[in-house]
Amino acid sequence: MTSYDPLLEGLNPAQREAVESIEGPVLVVAGPGSGKTRVITHRIAYLVRKWHISPYRILAVTFTNRAAGEMKERLSRLVGSRIDRLSVGTFHAFCAGLLRREGSHIGLDPSFTIYDDDDQVQLLKEAMAQVNIDSKQYPVRAIQGAISRSKSLVLDAASYASNCEGFFEEQVSKVYEKYDALIRRSQALDFDDLLLRSVQLLSKNPDVLERYQRRYQHILIDEFQDTNVAQYMLAKLLAGQYRNICVVGDADQSIYGWRHADIRNILGFQKDFPEARSIVLGENYRSTGNIVEAAQKVISANNLRIHKELWTSKEEGPPVVVPETHDEEEEDQFVISEVERLGRIEGASLGDCAVMYRVNAQSRALEEACLRYGARYKLVGGVRFYQRKEVKDLIAYLRLIGNPQDDVSLVRAINVPRRGIGTKSMDDLSRWAISRGTSLYAALESLNGDPQEDDSLRRSLSSRAAAQMTAFLALVQELAEESSRLDVVALIDRVLERTSYREYVTEHYDLPDERWENIMELRRAAEEFKDEEPPQGLTLLLERLALVADADNYEESADSLTLITLHQAKGLEFPVVFMVGMEEGLLPHFRSLDDTGQLEEERRLCYVGMTRAKDRLYMLRAFRRRFAGGYGPSLPSRFLQEVPASIWEPQAPAVPRRTISEGVQSSSWEPSMAEPTGDAPALPGLSPGDKVRHPTFGEGMVVSCTPSAGDNEVTVAFVGTGVKRLLQSLARLEKLE
Numbered sequence: 001m002t003s004y005d006p007l008l009e010g011l012n013p014a015q016r017e018a019v020e021s022i023e024g025p026v027l028v029v030a031g032p033g034s035g036k037t038r039v040i041t042h043r044i045a046y047l048v049r050k051w052h053i054s055p056y057r058i059l060a061v062t063f064t065n066r067a068a069g070e071m072k073e074r075l076s077r078l079v080g081s082r083i084d085r086l087s088v089g090t091f092h093a094f095c096a097g098l099l100r101r102e103g104s105h106i107g108l109d110p111s112f113t114i115y116d117d118d119d120q121v122q123l124l125k126e127a128m129a130q131v132n133i134d135s136k137q138y139p140v141r142a143i144q145g146a147i148s149r150s151k152s153l154v155l156d157a158a159s160y161a162s163n164c165e166g167f168f169e170e171q172v173s174k175v176y177e178k179y180d181a182l183i184r185r186s187q188a189l190d191f192d193d194l195l196l197r198s199v200q201l202l203s204k205n206p207d208v209l210e211r212y213q214r215r216y217q218h219i220l221i222d223e224f225q226d227t228n229v230a231q232y233m234l235a236k237l238l239a240g241q242y243r244n245i246c247v248v249g250d251a252d253q254s255i256y257g258w259r260h261a262d263i264r265n266i267l268g269f270q271k272d273f274p275e276a277r278s279i280v281l282g283e284n285y286r287s288t289g290n291i292v293e294a295a296q297k298v299i300s301a302n303n304l305r306i307h308k309e310l311w312t313s314k315e316e317g318p319p320v321v322v323p324e325t326h327d328e329e330e331e332d333q334f335v336i337s338e339v340e341r342l343g344r345i346e347g348a349s350l351g352d353c354a355v356m357y358r359v360n361a362q363s364r365a366l367e368e369a370c371l372r373y374g375a376r377y378k379l380v381g382g383v384r385f386y387q388r389k390e391v392k393d394l395i396a397y398l399r400l401i402g403n404p405q406d407d408v409s410l411v412r413a414i415n416v417p418r419r420g421i422g423t424k425s426m427d428d429l430s431r432w433a434i435s436r437g438t439s440l441y442a443a444l445e446s447l448n449g450d451p452q453e454d455d456s457l458r459r460s461l462s463s464r465a466a467a468q469m470t471a472f473l474a475l476v477q478e479l480a481e482e483s484s485r486l487d488v489v490a491l492i493d494r495v496l497e498r499t500s501y502r503e504y505v506t507e508h509y510d511l512p513d514e515r516w517e518n519i520m521e522l523r524r525a526a527e528e529f530k531d532e533e534p535p536q537g538l539t540l541l542l543e544r545l546a547l548v549a550d551a552d553n554y555e556e557s558a559d560s561l562t563l564i565t566l567h568q569a570k571g572l573e574f575p576v577v578f579m580v581g582m583e584e585g586l587l588p589h590f591r592s593l594d595d596t597g598q599l600e601e602e603r604r605l606c607y608v609g610m611t612r613a614k615d616r617l618y619m620l621r622a623f624r625r626r627f628a629g630g631y632g633p634s635l636p637s638r639f640l641q642e643v644p645a646s647i648w649e650p651q652a653p654a655v656p657r658r659t660i661s662e663g664v665q666s667s668s669w670e671p672s673m674a675e676p677t678g679d680a681p682a683l684p685g686l687s688p689g690d691k692v693r694h695p696t697f698g699e700g701m702v703v704s705c706t707p708s709a710g711d712n713e714v715t716v717a718f719v720g721t722g723v724k725r726l727l728q729s730l731a732r733l734e735k736l737e
Contacts, residue, residue, distance in 0.1 A: 025273035032611035033286025055086035114546035151192035152260035224249030288317025332369035425465035488537035577613035
């Protein structure tokens with residue numbers, strides 16, 4: 001007879017198997033709403049309470065700080081204070097800690113700065129300038145993406161250079177090499193470096209690897225479908241000795257390919273670990289029967305997946321509603337009026353409802369509608385708190401105090417408040433540092449050196465600029481000295497006092513009171529580290545600020561309608577979900593239409609959106625839409641056609657239609673809605689949905705062909721330039737195979 005264990009109470013058979021399977025590799029395929037967080041926390045508690053595994057021997061990796069915090073909170077209720085010794089956090093947080101402790105083995109200073117996206121772009125621009133690569137010809141974001149992808153594949157600058165093919169990659173290689181030199185000089189790492197350098201550390205130092213393999217006898221990874229090559233390599237290195245690795249994920253929810261997540265990690269896990277046990281969590285506890293069935297039908301059209309059937313014992317619920325509107329204005333009007341109706345009839349609050357969309361640009365019309373109709377709303381993913389100018393000003397000072405070699409922070413801080421150090425003086429400072437292969441801080445220090453040794457920098461500067469630079473240097477040195485004895489909150493107060501920052505904000509920023517309150521909010525965030533021994537509190541605060549992600553900032557609100565992208569909605573749930581813009585070119589996005597892999601990721605994104613809904617799901621499409629600089633007809637998303645007709649309810653516009661193109665008036669889902677009408681011939685060899693190229697507008701997709709004054713009017717949605725109407729006789733369109 002099996003003894004009773006409260007940790008297993010309330011678990012279904014699959015969940016229980018996942019909790020009890022503690023030896024060897026385990027793949028838990030967890031469908032949306034299947035209780036995976038409960039499984040992970042109960043599995044850890046089971047290891048600690050049932051098998052007496054020390055929390056010190058367990059590593060749990062999540063993909064957001066928020067998820068890590070929730071996991072710790074649940075575990076503290078299950079196992080108490082013992083959980084304090086558990087390592088739980090994101091890959092980046094784990095790597096940051098690892099490199100601060102062990103980075104000296106690969107030449108890293110433990111006080112390294114972590115650069116965010118803006119810092120990285122600024123340094124890349126400097127690198128491009130130094131190797132004479134024009135940022136207009138080669139956009140910095142394209143260079144950044146290529147370097148980021150190479151790092152996710154564990155290719156450092158030298159490895160990338162030896163493997164690059166083609167002219168663009170050669171240019172990237174030049175920038176990568178210079179960027180790497182600059183970021184090393186600044187004693188800094190970007191997010192991708194945290195992973196790359198951790199893999200290098202463990203791969204090149206067997207003694208360090210063995211020590212961490214012995215420590216982490218049990219490894220759990222959540223959201224495994226979102227790992228990239230570097231993250232998976234790190235996990236395999238750590239699990240190499242005991243092989244007690246449990247990965248939890250769902251290939252059907254892999255939506256971060258653009259961030260270099262590799263779905264092959266989860267699809268190939270059992271090849272890397274042939275002895276792995278596979279457990280499927282298929283019961284959905286979140287959504288109604290109709291929502292689950294609709295989502296299952298949509299995702300089943302994908303080929304690149306681990307087969308599973310999502311099901312629920314919940315009631316069928318209302319059908320999936322598919323409203324058709326004239327344009328995005330009517331679409332937004334429908335959303336607001338339906339939210340109001342649900343509140344009036346069913347008692348739903350604004351906080352119960354979320355509007356989800358594919359691209360950020362769609363939020364503008366939604367925000368305007370909310371303002372027009374007086375609906376309170378919350379835009380997720382707006383200007384992040386830690387990206388606000390006044391907050392970044394203060395962070396720049398704190399980073400410079402912790403790491404004087406940080407060039408990016410020095411450039412930001414040196415004229416806050418304004419000191420009259422102009423662009424020419426900063427260029428002179430930068431040239432001097434580059435010529436000697438040193439940091440900007442070291443260049444400033446040279447101004448106080450022996451003039452007989454090297455006074456070339458001082459001679460190139462005006463006396464005022466030199467005086468202001470040396471005064472700034474003295475300020476930073478003074479603050480750095482004080483950081484060794486002041487707690488981090490007192491240090492922040494000291495920085496604000498010595499820079500007269502409140503007066504600066506009042507004189508130079510709009511909404512000064514609001515901006516000062518943001519500074520005070522940063523000060524409150526530092527309170528958590530007040531009791532840490534100086535300067536450790538500063539190091540921990542800066543690391544926390546650097547690793548905060550968008551998803552960590554989401555807070556539920558009972559009185560606000562949530563506006564959120566489908567990517568940001570991952571991991572959230574709402575009683576009522578409106579998915580707007582269900583049209584070809586939006587969802588799926590234009591960029592995916594000629595790539596099977598990307599198209600499958602778009603379908604997974606649709607699936608993620610659908611499975612956020614608990615009780616009601618609306619999937620809206622408009623006949624016409626303003627998008628990417630154009631305004632024209634649109635085709636319904638192919639994903640709508642995959643929803644079974646028996647469980648969705650079409651809803652026509654509630655007001656008389658405005659005048660729209662004959663080619664898009666039909667409410668049918670069939671492609672014929674966009675075909676030519678009358679006697680005008682179709683463009684030879686061309687039909688709606690075809691990819692074409694125009695000599696001026698570039699590549700696009702044919703939306704419709706309609707008769708127009710004895711000619712054929714072809715409507716094409718072009719990538720980057722929007723929807724255009726062209727005459728057949730003049731268009732010079734080339735069909736792409």
